[in-house]
Structure formats: structure tokens, C-alpha cells
Amino acid sequence: MLYLIGLGLGDEKDVTLKGLEVIRSCARVYLEAYTSILTVRKETLEEFYGRELILADRETVEQEADEILRDAAVSDVALLVVGDPFGATTHSDLVLRAAKAGIQHHVIHNASIMTAVGCCGLQLYNFGETVSIVFWTDMWKPESFYDKIRRNRLSGMHTLCLLDIKVKEQSIENLMKGKKVFEPPRYMTVNQAVDQLLEIVQNRRELGEELALTENTICVGLARVGASDQKISAGTLQQLSSVDFGGPLHSLAISGCMHPLELDMLKLFAVEPSTFEQINIEDSSTYLS
Amino acid sequence: MLYLIGLGLGDEKDVTLKGLEVIRSCARVYLEAYTSILTVRKETLEEFYGRELILADRETVEQEADEILRDAAVSDVALLVVGDPFGATTHSDLVLRAAKAGIQHHVIHNASIMTAVGCCGLQLYNFGETVSIVFWTDMWKPESFYDKIRRNRLSGMHTLCLLDIKVKEQSIENLMKGKKVFEPPRYMTVNQAVDQLLEIVQNRRELGEELALTENTICVGLARVGASDQKISAGTLQQLSSVDFGGPLHSLAISGCMHPLELDMLKLFAVEPSTFEQINIEDSSTYLS
Known part of the structure; x- marks a missing residue:
């Protein structure tokens, strides 16, 4: 499963309980870091979530989508997005690639500007x-x-x-x-x-x-x-x-x-x-x- | 302080960690129940949050605003709203009454349709x-x-x-x-x-x-x-x-x-x-x- 998880707008505590549960259970978690930012750094999020995050810049998301989706048909992978995953930007391309590879996706919504x-x-x-x-x-x-x-x-x-x-x-x-x-x-x-x-x-x-x-x-x-x-x-x-x-x-x-x-x-x-x-x-x- | 807390869109786990902390610490917590609904009932929320919620219908919010704001200058009161507090509806009237009474307000955002x-x-x-x-x-x-x-x-x-x-x-x-x-x-x-x-x-x-x-x-x-x-x-x-x-x-x-x-x-x-x-x-x- 590919999870797209909104982090909301402020800091590490703006994640939802549903989002946090999934973040803690996924095999790999990517942090999208080019369309918006929180007021806290990656390290603060990692400490609060209790797990490592992989920074995903535009190049990673757009050109290395296959790497993000690797094994997602058999395990869980998450992409964390500041705001709502389909808020100010869109990650349609990744979702469509996932669908083509037979990988289901699930969105966990959050606040957006x-x-x-x-x-x-x-x-x-x-x-x-x-x-x-x-x-x-x-x-x-x-x-x-x-x-x-x-x-x-x-x-x-x-x-x-x-x-x-x-x-x-x-x-x-x-x-x-x-x-x-x-x-x-x-x-x-x-x-x-x-x-x-x-x-x-x-x-x-x-x-x-x-x-x-x-x-x-x-x-x-x-x-x-x-x-x-x-x-x-x-x-x-x-x-x-x-x-x-x-x-x-x-x-x-x-x-x-x-x-x-x-x-x-x-x-x-x-x-x-x-x-x-x-x-x-x-x-x-x-x-x- | 008057807190306006968004509950997001799905169920009890769509509250943010920030929202949950405040819900658990407030003197009184009202659940706005006339502009939207979650897929779970008030009792499920109460059990999950570990506290009692006061159901606030339109009449309560519009005509008994003074009761909601009672003591909010010296203690904390929260109004829970499905979605984002300023999403599909608005609670400007309550915020303006609070301001007039010298009560600060704070918004905890969440997902909105x-x-x-x-x-x-x-x-x-x-x-x-x-x-x-x-x-x-x-x-x-x-x-x-x-x-x-x-x-x-x-x-x-x-x-x-x-x-x-x-x-x-x-x-x-x-x-x-x-x-x-x-x-x-x-x-x-x-x-x-x-x-x-x-x-x-x-x-x-x-x-x-x-x-x-x-x-x-x-x-x-x-x-x-x-x-x-x-x-x-x-x-x-x-x-x-x-x-x-x-x-x-x-x-x-x-x-x-x-x-x-x-x-x-x-x-x-x-x-x-x-x-x-x-x-x-x-x-x-x-x-x-």
C-alpha cells in the first residue's frame, strides 16, 4: 500500500493519530520537502515519530518514483506531505504510477492552507x-x-x-x-x-x-x-x-x-x-x- | 482561552495530536453537531478522548454563546468542529463574541472537504x-x-x-x-x-x-x-x-x-x-x- 499522509501546517504535533499510527508501521517513510515546510526540522519529526524519514526532493518524487514504490505491493510505504496531500500541490503522478503497478493507495488527510x-x-x-x-x-x-x-x-x-x-x-x-x-x-x-x-x-x-x-x-x-x-x-x-x-x-x-x-x-x-x-x-x- | 478544534473528516482517529492534548486539558468541551458529521457517534469520541463532550446544536452555538464562553477568560473551553473550524462553515460569530468579552481564541486546524x-x-x-x-x-x-x-x-x-x-x-x-x-x-x-x-x-x-x-x-x-x-x-x-x-x-x-x-x-x-x-x-x- 502507498500511503499519502498529510502533516498539517504547524509542527510535529499537527499529524493526526491515524497518520501517526501508519507512519510508525510502514516499511519506509519519505518526507516530501519541496512544496511546503513545517516550522520544525526533519530531525524533530523523526524524534517525535520515533523513526527515520527519507528526505524526498522534487527529483526523487518525479524521477525516482520506482524507488519510492519499490515493494509497495507487498509492504507499506508512506509519503509525508506538509498540509494535505492533495492541497496546494498534487501527487497525482505518483498515484497513477502506483495504480499502473497494481499498488493500492490510501490518503490520510490533514489541514491545508x-x-x-x-x-x-x-x-x-x-x-x-x-x-x-x-x-x-x-x-x-x-x-x-x-x-x-x-x-x-x-x-x-x-x-x-x-x-x-x-x-x-x-x-x-x-x-x-x-x-x-x-x-x-x-x-x-x-x-x-x-x-x-x-x-x-x-x-x-x-x-x-x-x-x-x-x-x-x-x-x-x-x-x-x-x-x-x-x-x-x-x-x-x-x-x-x-x-x-x-x-x-x-x-x-x-x-x-x-x-x-x-x-x-x-x-x-x-x-x-x-x-x-x-x-x-x-x-x-x-x-x- | 476559546479553542476551536477541527476533528477532520473520518472517525475518532482523525483528530491531531495537538487537538487531542487540548481536548483532554479543557474545562469544558462542546461538540458542534449541526454542520457536518463523522462516521462515528459522540460516545465513540468520548471513549477515545477519555472525557465527556457536551453536544452543541445550532441553537446552543447561536443563542447560548454566553454559556459556551462562560469562564473562558480564566479557563479553557473548546468547541469541536467536524472538518476544519473555518471550513465548510464558519464560527465567526462565536469568535467575535469571545473577542468582545476579552477572551482569546486559538484554532487547531484539520482536514476539510x-x-x-x-x-x-x-x-x-x-x-x-x-x-x-x-x-x-x-x-x-x-x-x-x-x-x-x-x-x-x-x-x-x-x-x-x-x-x-x-x-x-x-x-x-x-x-x-x-x-x-x-x-x-x-x-x-x-x-x-x-x-x-x-x-x-x-x-x-x-x-x-x-x-x-x-x-x-x-x-x-x-x-x-x-x-x-x-x-x-x-x-x-x-x-x-x-x-x-x-x-x-x-x-x-x-x-x-x-x-x-x-x-x-x-x-x-x-x-x-x-x-x-x-x-x-x-x-x-x-x-x-
Whole structure:
């Protein structure tokens, strides 16, 4: 059996009892380590689970799937995934390979940021398509995520923005030299995401486009959701540019039309409470019940 | 402290270790029992957690919030919610009351059908707005959920349909007599949801409307996701009308445009594999990569 086990969002204690039982009983347990991270390290998980974990980077999962699935028809193998196994990413490819080899699979679900974002008060019912914000480079500054946010905003929907993660990246220099030297991992902060969005807003303004998002749009920054030191701050896009959210992972939610109850919840996390008093005047597109 | 603790989706073992620790240490623990259910009863949870739970129906949570929050400023009180506390429903009102009374709140997240639905292979990235399908009565047959599905389909997005739950309902007769006699709980089945959708499709066809959904649209029925006897079946809307999904809870996903990998995943759950071979011919709007 191939088990896909969600670890939830915070630390080692966010595993479910069902998940822990399976982790302890499997022949081999892989820890998927490239689409998300917990606030604790592999060693902490190993100590808590009482067993060794095999780190599986993207290369392992995508190119060495046969090794992960080895003997899984006759014994149990688990892949641990931060969040829910089918949350922000998907492991369909591994499941399909397993099915082809006659290996059954079983999913043990857990919390994902796709749902946990609801803790800020914006109702999940009112979220549109989820978008990913990628790190810009000097040469490549895609704006496609803005257009998806725009589409959600125009239908009054909120948007969850998942922020980029770069793990085991090679510099162009090392890539060209064929050197397997990796850069330190990078996790996009709310500030970086906001700054890219502010730049796009400015670009679109200069193009004379009607703006679906401005410096005054109410947004929510979320960091380490589920961990004891989680941080949630609500304010204008401009305000979030300078809030310190601490270590990874960060996410950003952009409001659409808000029900008064949603607005009341956001006030609990306000960077500056007075912002929410002026909301009708400053940015009327944000507040429609 | 007010704890909002998600119980996940399946049975008593889907609680997280963090959640279980808090459940065992709180002064009072309420079990929210009107927006969703597990596959096990309150007594099973009590035995497993090793403590008494207080059943909280809608009336308790909405009208007796002060009782739930009693002493929570100086001791710990927990509200257990099936799924994630801010998943398919929201408990914002209770959180806001707590904040007003100077009581802090803490959320312990868990799996929700809003994310777990990804286990069928449809990618969460491609889901639009979630809809709720309500039980029709002889007098009241709203079609608004169809229009939301239609909007998602037209933008190529999948739709998660949450199916109606009726708990502690009074018959009109008992309501008029002022008798506090309640009907047995009702949980909408995939079949019932599908039959209502088929009726709407037929109505719209008779009106000469261009259909965004037909008898041949690929859909996925999901029952008891996360439990050992979960059932997932993929097929046309018409096919799902006669699949037996067993006990509650059921959900329904309606496909939008599908990537070939999504389609391959759905085939693992096919009611009738040959349906998926003919998909281009039968319903070309469904399959666009």
C-alpha cells in the first residue's frame, strides 16, 4: 500500500493519530520537502515519530518514483506531505504510477492552507480561483497572477495567493558549469509578494487600465498558520508592505466583496484599526455586503 | 482561552495530536453537531478522548454563546468542529463574541472537504466558487446553485457542491402547534443532488437555454472521505444518479476543463471506464487541456 499522509501546517504535533499510527508501521517513510515546510526540522519529526524519514526532493518524487514504490505491493510505504496531500500541490503522478503497478493507495488527510486561510475571517465560500505568486527575476516579471486576482475581484470573490518557494535551485552560473551546487532555499515573504503587486498596480495605472486592485485594497498576510507563533495581519496592500511577518511560510489573501461579519473578523487582526473605519470612503469596491 | 478544534473528516482517529492534548486539558468541551458529521457517534469520541463532550446544536452555538464562553477568560473551553473550524462553515460569530468579552481564541486546524476533495484527482487550483445544494420541497425548488455551477463551468473551473444537512428540523405541523418534536436528521445523498440537477438541466433545455451542464458532464461523487469505507465514483451526471454511495456525508464535484492528468486520475474511480474513452465525442465542453 502507498500511503499519502498529510502533516498539517504547524509542527510535529499537527499529524493526526491515524497518520501517526501508519507512519510508525510502514516499511519506509519519505518526507516530501519541496512544496511546503513545517516550522520544525526533519530531525524533530523523526524524534517525535520515533523513526527515520527519507528526505524526498522534487527529483526523487518525479524521477525516482520506482524507488519510492519499490515493494509497495507487498509492504507499506508512506509519503509525508506538509498540509494535505492533495492541497496546494498534487501527487497525482505518483498515484497513477502506483495504480499502473497494481499498488493500492490510501490518503490520510490533514489541514491545508487552502482551507485554513478561513481563520482570518474571510469566508471560504467567497474565494475564487487560487493563484500562485512567483519570484520575479531581472529578466522575467510575469503579471498573469494579477489578472486572475482581477477576475476574482470583478466577481466579488476573495483570492488566496500561495507564495513561491525555491528549494535546491542552481544559479545560472553553476547550471552552465554543470555543478550540482545549490542555492539556499528561498521562501517568498508577504512583503515581497505585496511589492510585486504594487509594481503591477503602478504599471497598469500608467497604461490607463481600470484598476481591480489598488494600494488601498484590504488584504491579509498570514504566516506560519497553525504554529504557536502564527501571525495574521489585515490592512491595505500598502500597509502590508512593511509588516514584519517573521519566518516562512507566508500566504496572502486579497479581499473581494465583504460581508460585515467578515469585516468584523478582519478588524481583530488589523494593522491599524482606523483603516477599517474609513473603508467605504477609501476603497468602495472592497466593501459591499 | 476559546479553542476551536477541527476533528477532520473520518472517525475518532482523525483528530491531531495537538487537538487531542487540548481536548483532554479543557474545562469544558462542546461538540458542534449541526454542520457536518463523522462516521462515528459522540460516545465513540468520548471513549477515545477519555472525557465527556457536551453536544452543541445550532441553537446552543447561536443563542447560548454566553454559556459556551462562560469562564473562558480564566479557563479553557473548546468547541469541536467536524472538518476544519473555518471550513465548510464558519464560527465567526462565536469568535467575535469571545473577542468582545476579552477572551482569546486559538484554532487547531484539520482536514476539510474543501481541500480533501482533491483526492479524486481534480486539482484544487482549478476549482471555482463552492456551492451548496439544498433539499427541494414541494413548494420551494431554488435553482441558484445551478447558476453558480454554470458560471464556474463557463470559466473552465470545477465546482465542489456541499450537500444539504437537516438536523433538528420540525415539521410544519409541529412548528404550528409549537411542539418541540424533531424529525430524524436528513443528509442529502449524491443521488438526490444529481436528480435535482438533472431536473434543472431539463427545465433549462425546455427554456431553450444554452446548457453549461448536461446529463453527460463528468462528475465525481464522494462519500465518507477519510473514513476506511470512503467511496469515490466518477462518471457522467446521469451515471451517478444510480450509484449507491452508502451512508453520509456525501459531496459532489462537477468537472470544468480537465488536464489529461486529472482525467487519468478520475479513471481510477470510473463507474464505467468506457465512458472516459468517449469523452471527446460525448461532451467536448468537458475535456479541454
